[in-house]
Amino acid sequence: MSAEAGRRRYDSLRRTAQAQETRAEIARTARRLFISHGWAATSIRDVAREAGVSVPTVYAAYQNKTGLALALADAADLSADVPQLIADLEALAGPARQLAALTAFDRRLFERASDVIMLMREAGRTEPQLSAAYHGARRRADETRLQVFSSWSAGILRRGVDIQCAADIYAGLCNIDVYTTLTTERGWSPNRVEQWWTEALTRELLAEQTEHPASR
Structure with missing residues (x-):
């Protein structure tokens, strides 16, 4: 098996791991902002900016702010x-x-x-x-x-x-x-x-x- 073929073989696993880490980073960021700034004062845009991802990425991962809080719970x-x-x-x-x-x-x-x-x-x-x-x-x-x-x-x-x-x-x-x-x-x-x-x-x-x- 060539090196390129081996790399492609694990592309799916790599993407899954990256997606999981992105979700985890969003959750860690949201937890920090919710606690430091308060629930009402923290927006999805704030979470996305601090986590270094796009707003649609946050929505795709957790649907909305309530879904994000439920995941933290x-x-x-x-x-x-x-x-x-x-x-x-x-x-x-x-x-x-x-x-x-x-x-x-x-x-x-x-x-x-x-x-x-x-x-x-x-x-x-x-x-x-x-x-x-x-x-x-x-x-x-x-x-x-x-x-x-x-x-x-x-x-x-x-x-x-x-x-x-x-x-x-x-x-x-x-x-x-x-x-x-x-x-x-x-x-x-x-x-x-x-x-x-x-x-x-x-x-x-x-x-x-x-x-x-x-x-x-």
Whole structure:
């Protein structure tokens, strides 16, 4: 095979890789501009200019600004590693350890994508699709916790705390606002937040005889 024939053989792969890198660069640029300038103040033209591509290229890749934000939200979910959460929940025996797996996931999500989550919440005030995406993610998180809590035997939860109440307490403690306050205003490390969440939830949700994660 000649060198020219070999080059042509991989042209399709090369074009695919270039297209993927272009999409990634557009997304990185959009994330930076949305966070620094605000959702409303950032246009597709701004994103295209900063990313070094044409406006039609941005539209071809993401359709519109809302589509671009939705793609960022999807990437944020991937960055938190849902498969790892599932593997941990399946492998770890005991409610305290499963609580630790849940808080570890939330820590990963907020540490890697808190800016995108805040963007989605803010932009959702005026964009119905983004509002639906934001609240849909919150709803899925609640459903996961309810599923985990429902799998526990009777007597695991503290007296007076039912499954729905446990989910409410979890949501009240482990959320983006608490994480942001502690890490940006109070100087806590993400690791310290995760450890506090796990300990606080163990105290608030589990009966005294339930295994504490520190005993692992």
